[in-house]
Amino acid sequence: MKSCEEDIFCGVNRPENEDPEEMDVLEKKHTPVIKAPDTVEKGEQFEVEVEVGKYKDHPNEHGHFIQFIELYAGKTFLGRIDLTSEKTEPNVKFTVKLDHEHPIVAYEHCNLHGTWKSFEKNIKLE
Numbered sequence: 464m465k466s467c468e469e470d471i472f473c474g475v476n477r478p479e480n481e482d483p484e485e486m487d488v489l490e491k492k493h494t495p496v497i498k499a500p501d502t503v504e505k506g507e508q509f510e511v512e513v514e515v516g517k518y519k520d521h522p523n524e525h526g527h528f529i530q531f532i533e534l535y536a537g538k539t540f541l542g543r544i545d546l547t548s549e550k551t552e553p554n555v556k557f558t559v560k561l562d563h564e565h566p567i568v569a570y571e572h573c574n575l576h577g578t579w580k581s582f583e584k585n586i587k588l589e
């Protein structure tokens with residue numbers, strides 16, 4: 464029997480190293496990558512882009528696809544986008560406002576490979 468660390472369906476997966484050169488194929492295909500400004504105005508709208516498969520394309524077919532992408536500021540839930548196979552790509556944009564400074568983090572769920580977490584993106588509020 465696999466330990467939780469060996470079982471991709473136990474807990475949340477994330478590569479040890481943020482450098483894509485150090486990631487294995489599964490990590491490259493599944494780790495969500497956040498693109499957002501380094502600094503924003505407190506309470507003002509800005510865009511956060513989340514892409515799954517940035518370092519290596521993830522399949523997008525009926526038997527294997529990304530089911531949803533969620534965004535958090537620290538432990539505060541910001542939003543969730545549900546996806547379908549073939550018709551939507553796991554490359555989404557959230558429009559958000561922040562009143563408090565917390566690292567932004569994204570989660571995605573693959574129907575075959577479990578839940579994956581991005582590295583944290585720090586956004587400074589002015």
Ligand SMILES: [Fe+2]
Nearest residue numbers: 527573575576
């Ligand atoms: Fe997958």
